[in-house]
Amino acid sequence: MALLDKYQVLLDTAKASGIDDLQYEEQESVLQIRGTAPNADIKNKLWDIYNQIDPNFLSGDVVMDIDVSTAVAGTQVKVITQNSNLNIRKGPGTDQPIVGKAAKDEIITLVSRANDQWWLVRTKDGEEGYCYAQYLEPVS
Template identity: 65%
Template sequence: MAALQDKYKELIDAAQAAGTSNLKVNELDGVLHIEGEAPTGAVKDQLWNIYGKIDPNFLTGDVVMNINVATAVAGAKLKVITESSNLNIRKGPGTDQPIVGKAAHNEIVSLISKQSDQWWLIRTDAGEEGYAYAQYLQPVE
């Protein structure tokens, strides 16, 4: 246990110092699981940068890091961070669900609620409402 925690000490220390809440650091079968809620998206980015510095290109596979952003609460403004394409808005939480709308790349939408860590219910300024993949949505600060 200690070896992995030592290797990623800078990352764990940074998560603690930045005020990550509900921080959980556990080891399971040679993989360090780091979970928590960062106060801002910038902190999440910082933690991922430190992780990438310790393990270039995240190729060792000895860490699973699941950091949410605390500012992503109902009513928050979210930016669509797809690479370039539109973001599908679906009727339900799942890629098998029909598409009911689209949000453009870099468009700002509102968070209504979180169905899960993966699927968030959002509303566009045009009034389209539905579920979208959380990984393409970043809280605007």
């Protein structure tokens, strides 16, 4: 139960932020957290809180995966790489050839979610391919 106390602020914020499907459970001394946030801001807020409670995530006692409900096919997503361009690949995997690039902060279209890691996207120039989902954020 100690983990639930340690991360109580995180869980309380998640509950109060409209994450209706919030799930959390302690498994093998790690607090597993899952849920779908109504927008990217709330997802980022939760990660900020987590980082405050456990700076640089060094304890490793939480595994949190917060999806964003607005990340559905046909919506606009923003490239959130650190400063480099985002590779657009022919297929879902880093072993796939690069067919295009999207700049940091560029807004592109989410065509479909191939899986949790790889999303099919289209740029304004009509380039289509797969990008790593962690570098895409729904524009809310």
